[in-house]
Amino acid sequence: xxxxxxxxxxxxxxxxxTETIISLMSILVFPGAMFLFALAFFYEWVDRKFFARxxxxxxxxxxxxxxxxxxxxxxxxxxxxxxxxxxxxDRLLFILAPIFYLAxxxxxxxxxxxxxxxxxxxxxxxxxxxxxTFTLVIITVFLxxxxxxxRFSTIGSVRAALQMLGYEIPMGLxxxxxxxxxxxxxxxxxxxxxxxxxxxxxxxxxxxxILTVCxxxxxxxxxxxxxxxxxxxxxxxxxxxxxRKLALLRLGKDLELVLASALIASLYLGGSQHFWLIPPxxxxxxxxTFAVMLLSLLRAxxxxxxxxxxxxxxxxYLLPLATLQIILIQLGLGG
Amino acid sequence: xAFLKEALKQLFRRPATLxxxxxxxxxxxxxxxxPIWDIKxxxxxxxCPEVCPSRAIEMIGKGLxxxxxxxxxxxxxxxxxxxxxPKNAIRMSEEYELSGFDRSKMIYEYKxxx
Amino acid sequence: xxxxxxxxxxxKSFLEExxxxxxxxxxxxxxVHIKRDALRETIEYLMKDLKFKHLSTITGVDLGExxxxxxxxxxxxxxxxxxxxxxxxxxxxxxxxxxxxPGAVLYEREVHDLLGVNFKGHPDLSPxxxxxxxxxGVYPLRKEHKLKHLRQITSEK
Amino acid sequence: xxxxxxxxxxxxxxxxxxxEPENFLFEVDGETVVDVKPRLGYNHRGMEKAFELKTYxxxxxxxxxxxxxxxxxxxxxxTQAIERLLGVEPPPRARYxxxxxxxxxxxxxxxxxxxxxxxEIGFDTLFMYVWRDRETVLDMFEMISGxxxxxxxxxxxxxxxxxxxxxxxxxxKGLDFLEKRLEYYLDIVQTEQTILKRxxxxxxxxxxxxxxxxxxxxxxxxxxxxxxxxxxxxxxAYDEIxxxxxxxxxxxxxxxxxxxxxxTLESVKIIRYALDSMPNGTIxxxxxxxxxxxxxxxxxxxxxxxxxxxxxxxxxxxxxRYKVRSPTLANIPALCxxxxxxxxxxxxxxxxxxxxxxxxMDRMAFVDTKKNRKWVWTxxxxxxxxxxx
Numbered sequence: 002x003x004x005x006x007x008x009x010x011x012x013x014x015x016x017x018x019t020e021t022i023i024s025l026m027s028i029l030v031f032p033g034a035m036f037l038f039a040l041a042f043f044y045e046w047v048d049r050k051f052f053a054r055x056x057x058x059x060x061x062x063x064x065x066x067x068x069x070x071x072x073x074x075x076x077x078x079x080x081x082x083x084x085x086x087x088x089x090x091d092r093l094l095f096i097l098a099p100i101f102y103l104a105x106x107x108x109x110x111x112x113x114x115x116x117x118x119x120x121x122x123x124x125x126x127x128x129x130x131x132x133x134t135f136t137l138v139i140i141t142v143f144l145x146x147x148x149x150x151x152r153f154s155t156i157g158s159v160r161a162a163l164q165m166l167g168y169e170i171p172m173g174l175x176x177x178x179x180x181x182x183x184x185x186x187x188x189x190x191x192x193x194x195x196x197x198x199x200x201x202x203x204x205x206x207x208x209x210x211i212l213t214v215c216x217x218x219x220x221x222x223x224x225x226x227x228x229x230x231x232x233x234x235x236x237x238x239x240x241x242x243x244x245r246k247l248a249l250l251r252l253g254k255d256l257e258l259v260l261a262s263a264l265i266a267s268l269y270l271g272g273s274q275h276f277w278l279i280p281p282x283x284x285x286x287x288x289x290t291f292a293v294m295l296l297s298l299l300r301a302x303x304x305x306x307x308x309x310x311x312x313x314x315x316x317x318y319l320l321p322l323a324t325l326q327i328i329l330i331q332l333g334l335g336g
Numbered sequence: 337x338a339f340l341k342e343a344l345k346q347l348f349r350r351p352a353t354l355x356x357x358x359x360x361x362x363x364x365x366x367x368x369x370x371p372i373w374d375i376k377x378x379x380x381x382x383x384c385p386e387v388c389p390s391r392a393i394e395m396i397g398k399g400l401x402x403x404x405x406x407x408x409x410x411x412x413x414x415x416x417x418x419x420x421x422p423k424n425a426i427r428m429s430e431e432y433e434l435s436g437f438d439r440s441k442m443i444y445e446y447k448x449x450x
Numbered sequence: 451x452x453x454x455x456x457x458x459x460x461x462k463s464f465l466e467e468x469x470x471x472x473x474x475x476x477x478x479x480x481x482v483h484i485k486r487d488a489l490r491e492t493i494e495y496l497m498k499d500l501k502f503k504h505l506s507t508i509t510g511v512d513l514g515e516x517x518x519x520x521x522x523x524x525x526x527x528x529x530x531x532x533x534x535x536x537x538x539x540x541x542x543x544x545x546x547x548x549x550x551x552p553g554a555v556l557y558e559r560e561v562h563d564l565l566g567v568n569f570k571g572h573p574d575l576s577p578x579x580x581x582x583x584x585x586x587g588v589y590p591l592r593k594e595h596k597l598k599h600l601r602q603i604t605s606e607k
Numbered sequence: 608x609x610x611x612x613x614x615x616x617x618x619x620x621x622x623x624x625x626x627e628p629e630n631f632l633f634e635v636d637g638e639t640v641v642d643v644k645p646r647l648g649y650n651h652r653g654m655e656k657a658f659e660l661k662t663y664x665x666x667x668x669x670x671x672x673x674x675x676x677x678x679x680x681x682x683x684x685x686t687q688a689i690e691r692l693l694g695v696e697p698p699p700r701a702r703y704x705x706x707x708x709x710x711x712x713x714x715x716x717x718x719x720x721x722x723x724x725x726x727e728i729g730f731d732t733l734f735m736y737v738w739r740d741r742e743t744v745l746d747m748f749e750m751i752s753g754x755x756x757x758x759x760x761x762x763x764x765x766x767x768x769x770x771x772x773x774x775x776x777x778x779x780k781g782l783d784f785l786e787k788r789l790e791y792y793l794d795i796v797q798t799e800q801t802i803l804k805r806x807x808x809x810x811x812x813x814x815x816x817x818x819x820x821x822x823x824x825x826x827x828x829x830x831x832x833x834x835x836x837x838x839x840x841x842x843x844a845y846d847e848i849x850x851x852x853x854x855x856x857x858x859x860x861x862x863x864x865x866x867x868x869x870x871t872l873e874s875v876k877i878i879r880y881a882l883d884s885m886p887n888g889t890i891x892x893x894x895x896x897x898x899x900x901x902x903x904x905x906x907x908x909x910x911x912x913x914x915x916x917x918x919x920x921x922x923x924x925x926x927x928r929y930k931v932r933s934p935t936l937a938n939i940p941a942l943c944x945x946x947x948x949x950x951x952x953x954x955x956x957x958x959x960x961x962x963x964x965x966x967x968m969d970r971m972a973f974v975d976t977k978k979n980r981k982w983v984w985t986x987x988x989x990x991x992x993x994x995x996x
Contacts (some may be wrong), residue, residue, distance in 0.1 A: 057346045058353040064918040156951075223729055224801065232727050232955045302339045304801035305729025307952045338798045342791075343732060352739040364746075366768075368753035389665040414668045414759050419767065428753070474802075476691070478840050479904060481866055504822050506906075507932035509917045521902060527839035530904055532917075552986060553821025556645075557932075564655075578647055590656060597656065 010135055014066035031037040032116045032282075037107060040286075041255035042072040047290055048258065048297045055301040072255065078247050084244025091148035096132065098145030099249035105141065106256035109134040113263045114189050114273050117281045123189040128180050129266065131188070132173055138257065139165040145250075146238025157237025160308050161228035164218060168225075172215035174323035178208040179268045179329050192272035204334075207326045209269045211319055216261040217299055220254070224227070224303040225311055244332065262292035368413045373404050375446040377425035384417035384426065393417060405447040409439050427441040454529060455478055457500055464495050480531045486544065489521075492533060493547045502531060505547075509556040510565035512593045515539055517565055519601055521547075537567060546572040564591040630960075631946075639950060640666050643943040646760070663689055663763060663898060666926065670916075671757050673931060676719060679711035679712045680909035681931070682761040684916040687842060688905035689763045692898050701765035702844040703885045707778075708751070708760050709907075710874040710881070714785065715744040716910035717867040717874075721792060722964045724864060728805040732793070740788040743781045748772060748936020765891035775882050786875045796861075806861040810945040810957035813858060822941035823934045825870065826961045829863040831856030836908035847884075848917050852876050859923040859964040860960040867962075909934055911962050935963045983988075 012093030027033055046069050053060025061068025086095055112127040124130075139161055146158020179201045180186050183194035194202055202209045218225035242250055266272055266288035273285035276315065306314070354361060363369070380402025383394040392410035396403045418426040436442055451474065458472050458480060468488035475479040484492050496502040502523035511518040513536065521533045537544060546569040548555050557567045559578040566589040567577065577584065581604075590600055615634055654673060656667055670685035671678045682946040683705050690697060693871040698704075722737035728933040745755045752758035752768055760766050770778075796802055812822065817830040827834050837845040853869040857860035902919040912934030921927040945957050 054347055054351070056342045056732050057349060057351050057739060058735065059351045059355070062355065157691065160832070223731075227952070229953070230729065233952055298340075298343070301732045302343050303730070304725070304733075304799070304805055306801065306804065309949060310804055310949070337796060339732070342736075346736075352742070364750045364753070367749065368759075387662075387664055389661065389668040393633075405988075412668065412757070413754065414671075414757070415753070415767075416664065416668065434959050475903075481902075503818055506913065506915050506937075507917075507930070509928075509930045511928045511930075511931075522917070523906070524840075527834045527836065529912075530840070530906065532904055550817045551821065553939075555938070556936060556939055560936075573633060578645075590653070596659065600656075601655075 010050040017145075020021045027116075028111075033111070033191075034107060037110050037256060037259060038252070040257050040289075041078070041252060043069070043253045044258050044262065044293045045072040046287070047293050048300075051269055051294050052301055052335065055298065079248035079251065080245055082244040083232060084246060085241075087241055088152060089150045090241065092149075094144050094148035095241075096246070097252065098141050098148060099121055099246040101141040102138065102145065102253035102262055103249045103256065104261045105134050105138050106253060110256065110260055110263065112188060113267050114192050115263070115282060115285055117193075117200055123187055126186045128176060128186045129179070131260075132176060135172070136165070136169065139219075142238055145242070146228075149238075149241030151241050153234040153236070153240045154238045156234050157228045157230075157240070158235075160230075161221070161238055163308055164221075164225060164227060164311055167312045168215040168218040168319070171211055171319040173324040174221070174320075174327055175208045175211040175215070176264075176268065178205050178330055181327075185254060188267050192267055192274060195271040196274035200271045203221060205269075205326060205330065207322060208331070209265075211323055211326065212265060212269070213295065213299065214319065216265065217296060218315075220261055220296070222296060222300045224299070225304055225309050227311065230305060258293060258296070259289070262296065263287075265292040265295075343379065363430045363431070363432065368415045368432050369389060369428050369429045370408060370413070370434060370444075371406065371411065371415070371418055372428070372429045373446045374425045375397070375404065375407065375448060377423045378402065378404065378446075379423055379425075381422060383422065385418050387416050387420045389414060389416065401448060403448055406444045408434055409442040413444070451477060454478070455530070457525070457529065458482075458498060461492075461495075465492060465501075468492070473521065478529045480529065482531060482533050484533055484535050486535050486537060490545055490550070491533060493521065493523075493550055496531065496533070497550055499573075501525060505551045505557070506530070507562055508554060509569060510561040510591065512565060512591060514593070517542055517567055519544060519561065519567060539566075539577050542567040543566075543570055543571050549570060563589075565589050566592065608749065617702075633946070633954065636768055638944050644894050644947045645939050645943060647939075649791075653930065655929055658926055660670045660782055660925065661894070663926065664896075666764060666929070668757075668759065669925045671759060674933065676716045677712065677852045677909040677911065677933075678757050678912070679708050680907050680914055681916075682759070683709060683843065684812060684905045684907040684914055686761045686763050687907070689898060689920075690876045690894075690904045691903045691905065693763070693894055694899075695764055695892055695894055697765040698889050698892060699844070700769075700888045701890045703881050704770055705761065705843045706768040706848060707770060707878050707881050707885075708758060709748060710750075710877045711744055712758075713874045713910045714789075714871045715741060715748070716962075717765065718744065718789075718872045720867060720910075720959075721864065722853060724806075724959050725802075725830065726861075727959045728802065730799075732801065733792070733802075737792060740785065743785055746779050747778055749793050750777065762891065764894040765889070765908075767891070767892050769994070770882075772883070779879065782878060783874050786872060788873070789868060789871050793865070793872070796868065803861065804973075805953075805956060806859065806864060806866065806937040807857075808861075809894065809953050810860045810949060810960050811858050812846065812941055814856075814908060814943050816944050817858075817941060820940040820944060822912075822961075823937045824909070825863055826941055828852065828854045829866045830858045833938050834913075836906050836913050840906055842905075842907060844881070848880050850880075860956055863960050897922060898924075898926075911935055912937060913916050935961065938963070982988055 029035065046163035049071070050060040050067070064070040064074045086092060088328035094097045109131055111122045112130060114123065142161045143158045146161065147152040182201065182204060183191040185191065191201070221228055231241055239247065239250055266285065270288045270292070272288070275281055276284050380395065380397065382395055382398070383442045384401070385391070386396045390410045390412050392407045394405040394407070396405065415428050415429070418428050434442070456475050456541060459475065461482065462469055462472070465484065465488060468485045470483035470518065475481065502525050504524045504527065506522040506524055509520040509522065511520065514539050516536045518536045519533055523531050523533065525531065544567060546558060548558065549571070555573065556578065558572050561567050562569060562575050563577055563579050585603060588595060588603065615632055621942055632644040632646060633640050654669060657669060661669060667682055667685060670681045673681045718741040722734040722741070725731070725733035725737065748758055749755050750771055751774060752760050760768060802822070812826065812830050814830045814832055817827050817832060822830070833852050833854050833856055836842070837850070838852050850873055853866050853873055855865050898920040900920060900922045902917070903917070905916045907914045915932040916935055917930040918926055919928040941957065942961050942963070945960065946954060949957055
């Protein structure tokens with residue numbers, strides 16, 4: 002049946018207009034994958050440096066100016082390390098989990114307006130899509146831990162699932178707040194609405210606090226790093242991963258940090274909006290860096306909870322506060 | 337949240353950690369580093385190999401012809417040899433960076449110049 | 451020294467011939483030799499009537515053909531009484547005191563591991579310190595096992 | 608409530624929560640611990656056999672290396688025992704030097720432990736701060752004795768180095784800074800909510816159990832029992848120095864933290880008093896190489912509790928028998944009692960609660976060979992148990 006190469010070449014030449022190239026480039030390079038990877042490494046550097054300075058130490062120093070290339074160096078080092086797949090583990094899941102864990106935050110980030118208020122893929126209801134991917138991430142975490150057979154990762158994955166039960170509902174409730182205020186379920190409209198009126202943090206401060214706490218739990222940062230509690234269960238669900246898989250997992254976690262800080266910036270701090278001459282992307286970067294530093298600060302001042310304390314704490318305190326926030330908005334207080 | 341104030345204060349203080357090996361701490365006066373033999377003062381009495389708890393000193397020959405072999409990888413810097421030496425031929429130096437890759441290079445020989 | 455003498459008097463009146471001899475080398479230290487089968491009643495008497503509540507440790511000493519077991523008990527943390535008894539190497543059996551002092555469980559296992567004294571009635575005399583594949587009957591702290599011989603055992607594996 | 612099957616989880620010998628190799632086999636039902644079986648000996652270096660093969664002078668440095676954090680306690684106990692056998696009395700100034708170094712070591716050991724406990728419950732920032740402030744004590748040690756950890760200040764018959772007059776002001780300045788910081792940490796530990804949630808009512812040890820299981824040191828004092836070798840059976844120069852024994856009756860990990868924090872503050876006062884009232888004079892007495900026949904029991908209050916050395920000499924230059932019982936071994940039965948009934952997640956902090964120093968405890972028989980631990984429970988058991996949850 003032989004492929005007619007000439008026809009295929011002709012077809013590509015015809016399709017390859019400048020417009021498709023630009024959109025391809027915007028997906029692959031600028032506000033797309035490459036840029037987000039670079040952003041992920043940068044934010045990991047910001048987080049590690051700020052966290053270190055809070056603890057009165059230097060943090061990464063020697064790779065690049067002020068150690069800025071350290072996350073990249075770690076990534077490349079892990080790529081070169083031996084990649085063990087346990088023979089007793091569930092091979093398919095064990096290999097796919099890191100890939101999903103990286104892909105999910107990456108695709109979700111396209112929904113958030115970065116370059117300018119009109120992000121490349123924006124549709125009505127992408128806020129629900131973001132919430133859905135957060136749940137998917139935790140399911141991938143659960144499958145990753147469950148498929149690697151060691152008991153530490155199994156306990157870690159069960160704890161990750163339990164913790165999700167805790168923060169999922171308050172987060173869902175609280176994220177709806179800005180949507181109600183902006184009368185739309187699209188992050189792009191929420192950003193546009195905020196550029197016309199006040200930032201959402203001034204209108205719904207309670208929502209901001211609850212969202213930050215829930216994102217801390219979603220990112221498994223210290224007060225809620227029970228699924229990978231270093232002193233109890235070695236590295237929790239990530240214990241059995243090594244080499245390339247671990248590199249993907251770490252990059253996935255950095256992207257999740259970018260996603261979380263982008264969500265905080267877009268929903269509550271006005272996202273990437275025009276501010277007389279400064280291009281919106283710089284505004285976006287400043288706000289997300291602030292969000293990363295806020296998360297890092299919270300990570301530094303708490304000890305780790307126990308899983309039963311997290312669940313009871315979430316259900317007894319966070320859920321009522323989230324419903325209170327919704328009630329306040331209905332009463333017209335939230336904008 | 338009681339810890340927040342303290343944590344933020346640290347932001348403006350110089351980090352307490354040291355950029356070793358670029359910056360090095362100065363070692364106090366009589367620090368117990370690697371023991372150094374002054375072979376001219378040594379009369380080969382054989383007290384130091386006998387008293388060394390980890391048998392890190394080996395003496396070849398006797399009396400004024402004695403030569404010392406010091407195994408730094410076995411030495412624990414307790415300073416007992418410097419203390420017991422009747423002629424004060426052993427001095428605890430300030431060297432503490434003694435790690436290496438090859439144990440055979442960690443033997444210091446003190447020969448008599450004939 | 452009057453507290454120590456008072457304790458020794460009470461002990462003498464209680465044990466009579468079982469008490470072989472008593473030494474008080476200095477303040478707050480008493481060394482007592484007792485017969486082997488008087489162990490349990492001495493320990494109970496010391497614990498209940500003379501308030502020696504705290505068992506510091508149990509020491510085993512190899513005397514050649516006999517093994518000496520020393521129980522160090524302390525009276526409100528200050529006076530330390532060491533009750534000593536000897537056991538022959540051929541049948542090194544003593545009754546346990548874990549029911550009187552639960553804290554003695556690890557000390558007895560330790561003496562059992564290293565000197566081969568077995569304590570009848572001890573809940574679990576499994577090896578505490580020795581590796582699992584340690585040959586039977588080799589008790590490291592006994593004088594007849596020289597260091598070279600013991601090093602061969604560990605290097606064989 | 609034990610609905611599921613009992614699962615055995617081996618904890619150690621390699622585990623991030625344990626800085627030293629020891630192995631606890633936990634029988635866990637659901638999230639609560641049912642039973643604990645300790646399996647020790649991984650850090651066993653055959654020291655008591657080694658004691659019998661070295662001379663008394665060499666044994667000082669062997670005793671010192673039984674443990675890294677309480678090395679001075681071991682050498683004080685050792686030299687005290689041999690001096691008792693020789694019938695030699697160290698000069699008063701040497702006894703004061705021993706008290707000062709012992710109390711500095713208590714601060715250094717307790718500070719290290721407070722940082723470690725914070726790390727066990729995930730509070731790394733407090734860990735970093737406490738260990739940064741602990742550096743002042745280590746610098747003092749380096750100034751006085753020439754080494755940060757193994758100070759080798761003790762020898763049979765007195766002290767090897769003197770605390771000169773020019774060192775005293777530096778020590779006092781360092782102590783003032785330390786006292787301020789330790790008071791701050793004492794306050795933080797009682798107000799920081801996340802620490803309270805992880806340490807209050809965790810790892811309970813009733814006073815009756817503590818006495819029955821012969822616990823020692825801060826673990827015993829945190830259950831309300833006032834028992835401290837320094838005040839009950841004073842040695843070195845503790846009978847001439849006024850200090851009070853710190854106790855709390857909370858019986859949980861929080862009160863253990865508080866006891867240790869307040870003890871460090873107490874140590875600062877002891878050192879200040881000792882520095883002021885230190886008598887002048889020689890610091891050492893010459894002693895013969897051979898020790899006459901005899902036996903002695905020597906007791907010292909190490910940072911972790913009562914430390915016992917039993918020495919038996921036979922007139923030669925080598926001891927006939929030398930027994931060391933370190934405080935951690937005394938606390939293991941109490942530790943197993945505390946762990947029963949607790950959460951699996953609390954194991955690290957309760958385990959750290961008694962400040963275990965396993966290199967102290969394992970020092971009798973031989974370095975262990977490789978351990979091939981078989982798979983304790985199968986994959987199906989695990990899935991069935993968690994599937995039921």
